[in-house]
Each structure stands twice: as structure tokens, then as C-alpha cells.
Amino acid sequence: MIQGMSDTEEPESEDERRKRLRQRRMSAHRSAERVLARPGFLGTLRERLALLERAPELYNLDQPSDMYGDGVVEALEERTAGLLGKEAAAFFPTGTMAQQVALRCWAGRTGDPAVALHALAHPEVHERHALSQVSGLRPVRVTGEPRPPTAAEVRGLDEPFGTLMLELPLRDAGFLLPSWEELTEVVEAAREREAVVHFDGARLWESTVHFGRTLAEIADLADSVYVSFYKSLDGYGGAALAGPRELVEEARAWRHRYGGTAFQQFPTALSALAGLERELPRLPSYVRHARVVAAALREGFAEAGLPWARVHPAEPHTHEFQLWLPYDADVLARAAIRTAEETGTMLFPDGWDARGPGIALTEVSVRAAGLEWTADDVREAVAGFTARLTEEMKGANGAN
Template sequence: MAEETGDDAASVRRRRLARRKAAHRAARRVLARPGHMATIGDRLALLHGTAPRLYDLDEPVDVYGAGVVTALEERVAGLLGKEAAAFFPTGTMAQQVALRCWAGRTGNPAVALHALAHPEVHERHAFSTVSGLRTVRVTSEPRPPTADEVRGLEEPFGALMLELPLREAGFVLPSWEELREVVGAARERDAVVHFDGARLWETTTHFGRPLDEIADLADSVYVSFYKSLDGFGGAALAGPRALVEEAKVWRHRYGGQVFQQFPTALSALAGLENELPRLPEYVAHARVVAAALQEGFEAAGLPWARVHPRRPHTHEFQVWLPYDVDVLTEAAVRQGEETGTLLFADTWDRGGPHVSVTEIGVRAAGLEWTADDVRAAVADFAGFLREEVARREAAEDEDAP
């Protein structure tokens, strides 16, 4: 077989994504219907129906951050128990600005973080390339960092950045006691603490604490408006008023002083109104789904199937299966196309030799699923999976000399 070129591989990925999205839109039953999978019309209709009860639409539109943007900032600061908050177009920008401001105050540009933290995995070395910061990896283990690891770092650092939850490790969280100990260890090192709280909204069930008590452990907090709240985009940085005022200056310098942002700000207010109160319900049901998935895998005889964490910390978690990405992707999409039930709606990624991983999120649509529904969907998926494995093995036999 000829080796695929970069363009060929990119075309395959685009076709696969388009097919998966089409299956998701057509499916009668999914565990989540995130906004980014919807149409433009659907998103505008949702905002049109919700916005009038969230903000006075007869007010002038925002201009460089006034009006509805200010209202959103004040709402977030209040929810997180911080003096002030600033709206940012992206979390990448918000966190670079926050840690740059802290570096100026501490005199140390080193940021201690997990090797699996978002800036290390997904931001193309932005901290060092753009913001003059230097990262120090606390650990690379697929779990939250420990207080002893923070104490044991061999060089000083100005800030400790904690991603809550740690997505790449399975949306995992420390216990409340462990989190307090890690924060305390950073204070012992004369460092400030910044929470990468893109999904902090989801953590209250696990910690058994309200948002403001969780955020109070950190000097500054970043939160996303689309990852948990299903907004159009955007983020906020919350913390001491002086830090936030400086952050707004750097926001302008980084190109984040957007002329008008009212659609995104209104969608964020809608997320705070509609999705935030439901997140504990999603977390509780995600644990039902996770347990039923594991039971379904065992009943279907799928080897080495793993749900991680076994009891999810948030409404999102991972599933690992010992098959190649292409096999799992085809089986998942065929199930959606042929049965109207799309059990695995997200991408499958390579987790090792012949091992792949996908993420599961449970939202409002998933609340309709019973444990029996999940187990039945696993049984159907296992059937499609075996068919795909058999088809590929037959094709390999035909190609063999």
C-alpha cells in the first residue's frame, strides 16, 4: 500500500470529521449535544430565546468592553469570590497575561505546572515564545501533582499553575485535602497560585465546596465560558483588582481588546443561567453512565476495556479500548448511522500501540439514558466493532502474498 502523503492524511481526517458530525446531527440519542456540533441557526435561535431575560437588550451594544461585558465580568467575580474579573477572547491569552503579571510581581518568570497541562500540550510553547515565561514541570504522572512534588522542585518558581480538572489525565481532581496541601506547599516556596479553571465550574460536586471557596485557595483563576457552559467562546480572569486592571492593559497589547463582544458575552450569561446549575446533575449521571459502560464492556467480552476514572470526578471522563483509531472510529460512526444511537461521539486518539482513547461527556441529552440503555448501546457497539475487525482481517488476508 502506498504511503499516505500529508495532504492525503489531512483529507482523510476532514472526511472522517464531516461524517462523524453528520452522524451526530442525525442521531436520535447521544450523551451530549455540545454547541459546537450545532448549526449557526440553532445557536442563534437559542441565544434569541434566552438573551431577553438575561440582559436589557434595549441597552447600547458594548464598545471595547462596556455594557454587557462589564455585567458578565461582575457576575463572574461574584461567583468566584474575587475582587474583579476581566473578559478575554481566549483562555490561552488570559493565562499568559495572568502569569506574565504575576512574574512582574514575583520577579520570577518560572511557572511550575504539570507536564500534561494545557499550555504544555496544546498551546505551541506560547508561554516561552510569546510571554517570556519558562515552564518547570512538577510531574508527568497522569494524576494531579502532590505537595511533596511541589516542595521537591529543585529550582525556585514564581507561580504554581494547577489545572482543575486535569483533562489529559482523565478530567481528574485531587481531594480537597490534597488541593489545600499543594497550595500550601506553593506558599511555602513563596510562590503565587493560579488555577487553570477552564472547567472549574464542574468541580463543586467532587470537592463538596461552593465555587467561591474553591477559588479562594488561588491568587487568580481563569474560567472558560464554552467548555462547561456551552457559550460561544471567551474566558475570564478573576483575582485582585490591581492584577485585573493590569491584565486589561496587557489584554489590549495582546490584541484582545475586541470592538464588540455582546454575542459571546450574552451566550456566557446564558451558560451561567442555564448550564451552571445543572452541572452537579450531569456529574451525578456521568457516574451512572461510567459504571454502566464498564459493565457493558465486561458483558460484551471486550478485552482490557477501561473507564477512567472508574467513578468520574466531573461529568467528563475517558474510555480506553485496545483497538486502532480507524477501527473504533468506523464502528462508532456506523452505530450512529445505522441505529440512531451514537455512543462515542468524540474523536478516538492513539493512546499507545493498538490502544486508543476517547472522551465522554454527559450533558442534558445524556440524562435521558438509563443504565440499561447504556449497556444495550455497548452491546450494539461491540457488534459493529467485531464486524469491522473481521472486515479488516479479511482484507489483510486478501492482500497477503
């Protein structure tokens, strides 16, 4: 019998234990006085509703409410198309639906259901094979390496494809972006193969600093672009597909078939307009400060004498990046939570993902709250975290 348990109690399952740890982590994040980012989706309902307090500055609230995609939804679509330099845009409730529709439309135009994409792209990792199971498309993996695909790989793919999908940035590889030259070469390689190019730009908004180009210049390389309104802009949800007007009109028809033309969507549309107004101009400052934070993390862990710590990429391409440490994921999670509970500072609010025996990674995001942190603040927080990590390690070794 486990110590502390009565003989009538059921032992805690692994799923229950992880759920409990996650709830404790989220509670610690909400209560922490200092964090690098406070994404809106972790807020209370009251805090989320406050996002619309400035709605009168964003749209005429005396206009009729939207019905099946008109009104404020159309205003959001026009604003998005203008920012991306495309002829038109269509609002979708989810990015998964937007991209399936886009790729399905392109397959009809090219006559080829094959979609070339990275093995770590969102449809391959997070959508339960939706491209093939729902849309009748055939994913063709360009590469599985944890980096953006190269022009040589696109040219050398040993089967034809109608569409090349590029995720910018490639989240699961560390929010990586190619250089501008590499991106233009990859697009040209697809053109040489008479394929169209679609950008999975869920986080495209924060790519301008790395590329040194405007959103419209980046989007101009692709035939169509999907963007998210909540991942970086803090909206309630929603996405948009932007491209040629004829494609977008067809996408609206498929949106209806997929059940995505909701009756009223004004709260989500207004929150997206708020994100474009408030968060979009701030993103470059987040990206630049993420580089300060990343450098300070490396310095802090080196000063703490850890065997090794890897910030990936070394200079973040966006305001998000990965941190790898050579410890068990649960030990790292407990150390991060304890640091927040005992000091009021939460350096690592996201979960830790085990990537092998004794090695794990977490994602670090820098937003408005992180702009207040100096490099010294980061190094001090690392010292507090590593002290508790050492204690957790001793406890784990003692238990074994």
C-alpha cells in the same frame, strides 16, 4: 493500482482520509436521535443564534451596546467575579490569552518568570510553547505522571518558581481532580515556597460535586482563576480572569496590548450570561449521571466479553471521562459511526486517539441529552457498538 480507482486518480492521502472520517463522524452525531451530549458548538448557525432568544431575561437590551469592554461585558465580569468570590474579573476572547496575561502579571510581581505546572497542562500541550515564545515565561514541569501533582513534588522541585499553575480538572489525564485535602496541601506547599497560585479553571464550573465545596470556596485557594465560557457553559467563546482588583486592572492593560480588547463582544457576552443562567445549575446533575453512565459502560463491555475496557477515572470526577479500548483507533471510529448510522444512537461521538499499537482512547461527555439514558440504555448501546466493532475487526483482518 488500488481496486476501484482509475489510473488517473490520485490515491487518497492520510490527511484526506482522516478528514473524511471526521466529517462522517460529525454528520452521524448531528443526525443521531440519541446521544449522551449535544454540545452547542456542533449546532447549526440557527441553533446557535437561538441561544440568545432569552437574552431579554439576562440583560436590559435597551441599554447601549458594548464598546471596548463596557456595558454587557462589564455585567458579565461582575457576575463572574461574584460567583468566584474574587474582587474583580476581566473578560478575554480566549483562555490562552487570559492565562498568558495572568502569568505574565504574576511574574512581574514576584520577579520570577518561572511557572511551575504539569507536563500535561494546557499551555504545555496545546499552545505551541506560547508561554516562552510570546510571554517570555519559563515553564518548569512539576511532574509528567498522568495524575494531579502532589504537595511533595511541589516542595521538592529542584529550582525556584514564582507561580504554581494548577489545571482543575487536568483534562489530558482524564479530567482528574485531586481530593480537597490534596488540593489544599499542594497550595500550601506553593505558599511555603513564597509562590503565588493560579488555577487553570477552564472546567472549574463542574468541580463542585467532587470537592463538595462552592465555586467561591474552591477559587479562594488561588490568587487568580481563569474560567471558560464555552467548554462547559456552551457559550460562543470567551473567558475570564478573576483575582485581586489591582491584578485585574493590569491584566486589562495587557489584554489591550495582546489585541484582546475587541470593539464589540455583546453576542459572546450574552451567550456566556445564558450559560451561567442555564448550564451552570445543571452541571452537578451531569456529573452525578456521568457516574451512572461510567458504571454501565464497564458492565456493558464486561457482558460483551471484550478483552478489557477501562473507564478512567472509574468514578468520574466531572461530567467527562476517558474510555480506553484495546483496538486500533480507526477501527473504533468506524464502529462508532456505523452504530450511529444504523441505529440512530451514537455512544462515542468524539474522535479516538491512538495511544500505542492496538490501543486507543476517547473522551465521553454527559450533558442534558444524557440525563435521559438509563443504565440499561447504556448497556444496550454498548452491545450494539461491540457487535459492529467485531465486524470491523473481521474486515480489518481480512484486508490484511
